[in-house]
Amino acid sequence: xxxxxxxxxxxxxxxxxxxxxxxxxxxxxxxxxxxxxxxxxxxxxxxxxxxxxxxxxxxxxxxxxxxxxxxxxxxxxxxxxxxxxxxxxxxxxxxxxxxxxxxxxxxxxxxxxxxxxxxxxxxxxxxxxxxxxxxxxxxxxxxxxxxxxxxxxxxxxxxxxxxxxxxxxxxxxxxxxxxxxxxxxxxxxxxxxxxxxxxxxxxxxxxxxxxxxxxxxxxxxxxxxxxxxxxxxxxxxxxxxxxxxxxxxxxxxxxxxxxxxxxxxxxxxxxxxxxxxxxxxxxxxxxxxxxxxxxxxxxxxxxxxxxxxxxxxxxxxxxxxxxxxxxxxxxxxxxxxxxxxxxxxxxxxxxxxxxxxxxxxxxxxxxxxx
Numbered sequence: 001x002x003x004x005x006x007x008x009x010x011x012x013x014x015x016x017x018x019x020x021x022x023x024x025x026x027x028x029x030x031x032x033x034x035x036x037x038x039x040x041x042x043x044x045x046x047x048x049x050x051x052x053x054x055x056x057x058x059x060x061x062x063x064x065x066x067x068x069x070x071x072x073x074x075x076x077x078x079x080x081x082x083x084x085x086x087x088x089x090x091x092x093x094x095x096x097x098x099x100x101x102x103x104x105x106x107x108x109x110x111x112x113x114x115x116x117x118x119x120x121x122x123x124x125x126x127x128x129x130x131x132x133x134x135x136x137x138x139x140x141x142x143x144x145x146x147x148x149x150x151x152x153x154x155x156x157x158x159x160x161x162x163x164x165x166x167x168x169x170x171x172x173x174x175x176x177x178x179x180x181x182x183x184x185x186x187x188x189x190x191x192x193x194x195x196x197x198x199x200x201x202x203x204x205x206x207x208x209x210x211x212x213x214x215x216x217x218x219x220x221x222x223x224x225x226x227x228x229x230x231x232x233x234x235x236x237x238x239x240x241x242x243x244x245x246x247x248x249x250x251x252x253x254x255x256x257x258x259x260x261x262x263x264x265x266x267x268x269x270x271x272x273x274x275x276x277x278x279x280x281x282x283x284x285x286x287x288x289x290x291x292x293x294x295x296x297x298x299x300x301x302x303x304x305x306x307x308x309x310x311x312x313x314x315x316x317x318x319x320x321x322x323x324x325x326x327x328x329x330x331x332x333x334x335x336x337x338x339x340x341x342x343x344x345x346x347x348x349x350x351x352x353x354x355x356x357x358x359x360x361x362x363x364x365x366x367x368x369x370x
Contacts, residue, residue, distance in 0.1 A: 027094075030131070031081070034097055035077045038071070038074035038101075039074035042104075046067030047064070047068070069100075070103060073099060073100035095133070097132055098133060105122045106148060109149060109152055109161075112165075119149075130188045139185060142181050210225070212271075212285070212286040214271075215267055217285050220286075220287060222285065223285035223295065226283045226285075230295060234338070240298055242299045242335060242336065242337040243294065244296065244335050245291065245293055245336075246292040246294065246311075247355055249363040251329070254266055254327065258323070262327075266320050266327075270318075270331070273315060273318065282294065282296050293348070300337060301335055304335050305335055309366055312333060315330065316331075316364060331364070332355060332363045332364060334353065334368075335351065335369070337368075
C-alpha cells in the first residue's frame with residue numbers, strides 16, 4: 001500500500017548525515033520542508049494556470065510557465081541534497097530555493113499579480129535569502145534583488161513592466177522593503193553572533209569537562225574517549241599502542257607532612273613535567289589522585305620504557321617548594337603494550353598490574369611486561 005506519510009518523511013530527511021552539525025541538519029530539514037511545500041503548491045498553481053490559458057488570452061500561460069519553473073527548481077533542490085555528496089550540497093540546494101523565490105517575486109512585480117498587489121510579496125525575500133544563504137551570501141543576494149526591483153520600478157516610461165504603478169507606491173514600497181531588509185540583516189547578524197558565542201561557550205565547557213582542573217591534563221573521561229579513538233585507529237591500521245600507568249611514591253606522606261596544598265602543587269608540577277616530556281600525539285591524563293595514565297600511539301613497549309625512565313629520572317631530580325623548604329618525590333611506572341585481542345579494560349588493568357610490581361620492587365622504577 002502506498003504510504004504517503006512515509007514518503008513525506010523520506011523527503012524531509014533527505015541529505016541528513018550523522019557527521020553533519022545539528023545546526024546544518026536543521027537547516028537541511030527546513031530546506032526540504034520549504035522545497036516540498038513550494039513544489040506542491042507551485043506545481044498545482046502552475047498546471048491550473050496553464051489549463052486556464054487554453055480558454056483565454058490572458059497572461060495565465062506565462063504565469064503557468066513561471067510557476068512550473070519554480071516547482072522544478074524546488075524539486076531540484078531535493079535532488080541535489082540526495083545525490084550530491086560533498087560539503088557544498090546544502091549551498092547548491094539553498095541557492096536554488098532562493099533563486100526560485102526571487103524569480104517568482106520578479107514575475108509578480110513585472111505583471112502586478114492580482115489587482116497589482118503582486119509586489120507586496122517581495123517582503124518574504126529578506127527572510128528567505130538570509131535564512132538559506134546566511135549573512136554574507138544572503139546580503140549579496142538581497143542587494144542584487146533590490147537593484148533588480150529598483151531597475152524594474154524606475155526604468156524610464158515603465159518599459160520593463162507590464163502594468164503601471166504610481167510613483168508613490170513604488171517609492172514607498174522600496175523604502176519599506178529596504179527597511180525590512182535592514183532589520184532582518186541586523187537580526188541575522190545578532191543571531192549569528194549569539195550562536196557563535198554560545199558555540200564557543202559550549203566548546204569551552206565541553207573541553208573543561210574533559211580536563212582535570214588541578215593539573216590541566218586530561219581527566220578520566222577525556223582519556224577514555226582518547227583511548228577508544230586510538231584503540232580503534234590502531235586496530236584499523238595495525239599500529240602499536242602502549243599504555244603507561246604512573247603513581248607518585250609515598251604521596252600520602254607528602255600530604256601528611258606538608259599539607260594538601262603542597263600535595264596539590266606537587267601533582268600539578270609533576271603533571272606539567274609529564275606534559276612537556278611527551279610527543280604531541282601522546283596523551284597524559286590524571287587518572288585519579290596521584291595516578292597518571294599515558295597513552296602512547298605508534299609506540300612499542302621498549303620505546304615506552306626509554307621514555308618512562310627519562311621521565312622518572314626528571315621527576316626524581318626535580319625539587320618542589322614546600323613553604324620555606326623543598327622536597328623531592330619519585331614515581332613508579334608500569335608499562336603494557338596492547339595486543340590486537342586486548343580490550344581497553346584489560347590493557348589498563350595490565351598496566352596497573354605492572355605499576356603494582358614496580359611498587360613491590362622498591363618503587364622509583366619502571367616495570368614492563370616480560
